[in-house]
Amino acid sequence: xxxxxxxxxxxxxxxxxxxxxxxxxxxxxxxxxxxxxxxxxxxxxxxxxxxxxxxxxxxxxxxxxxxxxxxxxxxxxxxxxxxxxxxxxxxxxxxxxxxxxxxxxxxxxxxxxxxxxxxxxxxxxxxxxxxxxxxxxxxxxxxxxxx
Numbered sequence: 001x002x003x004x005x006x007x008x009x010x011x012x013x014x015x016x017x018x019x020x021x022x023x024x025x026x027x028x029x030x031x032x033x034x035x036x037x038x039x040x041x042x043x044x045x046x047x048x049x050x051x052x053x054x055x056x057x058x059x060x061x062x063x064x065x066x067x068x069x070x071x072x073x074x075x076x077x078x079x080x081x082x083x084x085x086x087x088x089x090x091x092x093x094x095x096x097x098x099x100x101x102x103x104x105x106x107x108x109x110x111x112x113x114x115x116x117x118x119x120x121x122x123x124x125x126x127x128x129x130x131x132x133x134x135x136x137x138x139x140x141x142x143x144x145x146x147x
Contacts, residue, residue, distance in 0.1 A: 003079035010038040051084040056123035060093035099134040112141035
């Protein structure tokens, strides 16, 4: 099933965002720093999840994609990811990167491919996500979205 979710800007200070990320085991340490954009996604007025981006010129870091526990297994994760890719494209990104410890197969299904960290742009490797928040064991994936 394909969704066109309502999307609304969210602050890194948003308690619902922080709670959802913590429940999913995702980092929240740098949510309030500049350069991060977060969105709340709803279906027919009911919040189903969140997503975030950090944009660095023609590349972006997809982060903080989370579907609320009681909303999982309905296709919302795919819808949120696709809408975040559209956001990244509108912001000028040509390639979107992400780090994950447990969801590589999900993102590969959406067209992301594993990337060696040595081949990633310095801007991505220098993010808090890549440099300290995600362990070295986290998979780095990328997807070209335009170009």
